[in-house]
C-alpha cells in the first residue's frame with residue numbers, strides 16, 4: 001500500500017516578515033493565515049493524506065513554506081540548501097522529520113543552493129528551475145543525487161517568478177500547465193496547457209483526478225473541471241502575499257518503505 005503522508009509546518013509568529021521578491025509587500029493577517037493553513041491541512045486529510053507536522057521553526061518567517069527545504073525522489077530525501085540565507089535554519093527540523101519516517105537522507109552542500117519550489121517531478125523526469133534561488137551547483141548536486149536512482153533531470157531557466165513551480169506544475173496525466181506570461185520556455189515541455197491565471201498554474205495532485213488549487217484561480221478551476229478534473233479549492237490569500245502557493249505548503253511522501 002503506497003504511503004500517503006504529507007509534511008506540513010505550522011506558520012510561526014514572524015510569518016508577516018516573510019520574504020517577497022517579485023511582488024509588492026502587503027500586510028499579512030497572521031490570524032487569518034493560521035485559519036487558512038488549518039483549512040489547507042484539513043483538505044489534505046479529507047482526501048486521504050496523513051499529515052505530519054514538522055517541528056515549528058518560529059524564528060524563521062518563511063518556515064511554513066516547507067516544500068522548499070526537501071526534495072523527495074523515491075525514498076530519498078534531499079535536504080536542500082535554500083537560496084535565501086534567512087531560510088537555511090529551516091532545514092534542521094525537516095531533516096529530523098524525514099529521518100524519523102525512514103527516508104534515506106542526502107544533502108545539498110555549499111556552494112550549491114536549491115529550493116524545493118524549483119523542482120517539478122513528472123514520473124521519472126525531474127525538472128529543476130535555475131533561477132534566483134537555485135544555482136548551477138545545486139542543479140549538479142540534484143543530478144548526482146537522483147540520476148543514479150533512475151531520474152532524468154532537466155534544467156529549466158526561471159527568470160520571471162520566484163520558483164519553477166511558481167510558473168508551472170503538472171496535471172495527473174503529465175500535462176504541464178502554466179500562465180504564459182510567467183513561463184520562460186513553454187516549448188521545453190512535451191505537453192503544455194496554458195491557463196488563464198498566474199495562480200492557476202499551481203496544482204497539488206491529491207489522487208485520482210482531484211487537484212488542490214487556490215481560490216484565486218476560479219477561471220482555471222473552471223477550465224480544469226471542464227477537462228474532467230476535480231478542483232478542491234482552498235483560500236491561501238495570506239500566503240500568496242508572501243509569494244507562496246498551494247504546492248509550497250506541503251511535501252507529499254509517496255514512496256516510503258514504511
Ligand SMILES: NC(=O)NCCC[C@H](N)C(=O)O
Pocket residue numbers: 018019020021062065067068084087116117118162163165166242243244245247248
Ligand atoms: N515553493 C514556494 O513557492 N515557496 C514560496 C516561498 C515564499 C517565501 N516568502 C520565499 O520567498 O522564500
